Amino acid sequence: MMDIRVTLRFVASLCALALCTGCAMGPTREDPFEPMNRASYKFSTALDDAIVKPVAQTYVKYTPVPVRTAVSNFFGNIDDMFSFVNDVLQGKPDKAGNDLGRVIANTGFGMLGLVDIASEAGVPKGEEDFGQTFGVWGIPQGPYLFVPLFGPTTFRDGTGSLIRGYADPINFIHDVPIRYGLWGLHVLDLRAGALGTENVLNQAALDPYTFIRRAYLQRREYLVWDGKPPPAKEEEQ
Amino acid sequence: MTQLKHFIVKRALGLFVAVAALIALPALAQEAPDALVKRVSQEALTVIKTDPRVQDGDVAHIRDLIEAKIAPYFDMDRMTALAAGRAYRQATPEQRKRLADEFKTLLIRTYANALNQYRDQTIDYKPLRAEPNATEVTVRTEVMRPGQQPVPIEYSMEKTPSGWKAYDVIVAGVSLVTNYRDEFTQQIRQGGIDGLIKALAAKNAAPAPK
Numbered sequence: 319m320m321d322i323r324v325t326l327r328f329v330a331s332l333c334a335l336a337l338c339t340g341c342a343m344g345p346t347r348e349d350p351f352e353p354m355n356r357a358s359y360k361f362s363t364a365l366d367d368a369i370v371k372p373v374a375q376t377y378v379k380y381t382p383v384p385v386r387t388a389v390s391n392f393f394g395n396i397d398d399m400f401s402f403v404n405d406v407l408q409g410k411p412d413k414a415g416n417d418l419g420r421v422i423a424n425t426g427f428g429m430l431g432l433v434d435i436a437s438e439a440g441v442p443k444g445e446e447d448f449g450q451t452f453g454v455w456g457i458p459q460g461p462y463l464f465v466p467l468f469g470p471t472t473f474r475d476g477t478g479s480l481i482r483g484y485a486d487p488i489n490f491i492h493d494v495p496i497r498y499g500l501w502g503l504h505v506l507d508l509r510a511g512a513l514g515t516e517n518v519l520n521q522a523a524l525d526p527y528t529f530i531r532r533a534y535l536q537r538r539e540y541l542v543w544d545g546k547p548p549p550a551k552e553e554e555q
Numbered sequence: 556m557t558q559l560k561h562f563i564v565k566r567a568l569g570l571f572v573a574v575a576a577l578i579a580l581p582a583l584a585q586e587a588p589d590a591l592v593k594r595v596s597q598e599a600l601t602v603i604k605t606d607p608r609v610q611d612g613d614v615a616h617i618r619d620l621i622e623a624k625i626a627p628y629f630d631m632d633r634m635t636a637l638a639a640g641r642a643y644r645q646a647t648p649e650q651r652k653r654l655a656d657e658f659k660t661l662l663i664r665t666y667a668n669a670l671n672q673y674r675d676q677t678i679d680y681k682p683l684r685a686e687p688n689a690t691e692v693t694v695r696t697e698v699m700r701p702g703q704q705p706v707p708i709e710y711s712m713e714k715t716p717s718g719w720k721a722y723d724v725i726v727a728g729v730s731l732v733t734n735y736r737d738e739f740t741q742q743i744r745q746g747g748i749d750g751l752i753k754a755l756a757a758k759n760a761a762p763a764p765k
Binding site for chain 2: 443511514517518520521522523524525528529531532533536537539540541545547
């Protein structure tokens with residue numbers, strides 16, 4: 319009981335803080351929790367510099383390319399499974415056919431997804447997820463969030479990621495070390511794939527936090543529209 | 556007699572120049588936007604793969620190459636106007652020029668950094684879908700890297716008197732101009748347009764991130 323009250327007060331003060339900063343910084347409707355998010359961003363970058371990035375660099379340095387490709391393919395195959403589910407939820411039969419075909423081919427003939435024979439055969443990845451499905455259904459992004467150790471997301475996309483996290487087949491592996499090992503490997507694979515981008519980001523951005531936020535929101539909008547967003551209004555003249 | 560000869564030579568010369576201009580000018584000015592993107596990209600890729608100083612990761616040299624071979628095909632004034640919005644319209648010509656110059660330097664440094672990171676790329680050019688007399692088009696390409704999903708890169712281009720020029724680059728759905736609009740707005744809110752110019756200059760003077 320006490321706990322809930324304390325939590326509520328904490329959330330209320332956070333909101334108040336966010337509102338105040340909102341006044342000072344101008345309208346940030348899409349990022350009402352900016353102060354909290356910035357703190358989380360700072361923490362994540364420090365942790366990345368100290369641990370995650372060096373581990374990913376070591377992984378890249380000592381693991382042969384075919385092994386890393388197989389690891390990426392394995393997790394990519396699970397992505398394709400969820401992409402199929404979301405193709406169906408979005409009513410996209412062509413993409414659903416592609417993704418289902420990919421999962422069957424790669425799981426059955428590609429050694430449980432270690433070999434991406436479907437891409438070699440020219441069947442494109444659907445790359446749909448629950449957050450995009452909510453977007454297609456007309457649900458707005460909601461507040462932007464920077465989650466420690468996870469990165470940029472929003473209320474909508476984060477909800478999608480939670481669903482995905484609970485339903486992920488890796489979650490149903492009973493052997494605890496194997497389950498956590500695979501989660502760790504997945505994080506490593508994702509981080510290794512993004513090595514070098516932090517360098518470009520730090521060169522490009524005046525404020526990396528703002529830069530990531532806009533890039534994330536643009537990217538998600540683009541994915542919801544399958545790469546064909548309605549033309550934006552230009553602010554010129 | 557000499558006068559007549561002179562007259563003929565002059566006329567012939569004039570005609571020759573006119574014909575040459577007629578043949579050469581359209582070819583120069585009206586290179587199709589997709590052909591231009593392809594030519595400039597291929598030239599850049601060739602340099603990346605053959606220039607020993609690029610291979611050594613000589614970033615200053617890569618920047619010079621971009622400045623000479625790629626930057627001329629970008630409309631920096633329009634990019635700056637789009638990114639800075641209202642503040643650009645209210646700025647003096649001198650402020651506009653300084654802002655465009657600093658923005659250009661930042662983009663060149665960023666591009667050099669990215670090229671240096673991803674040297675193993677090839678580019679797939681998509682067919683252009685546009686009306687023949689269009690003055691604004693989007694040129695679509697895909698950057699392929701071994702073992703990775705292709706990254707779509709699109710160029711928003713406009714027809715200018717000196718040929719087609721790009722005014723935005725959209726990488727995997729992320730428009731460069733839109734991204735910088737947030738960054739610029741934030742700086743302008745804090746220190747006006749001079750504050751933004753100062754922030755860009757400081758960024759450009761700092762060593763490249765390692």
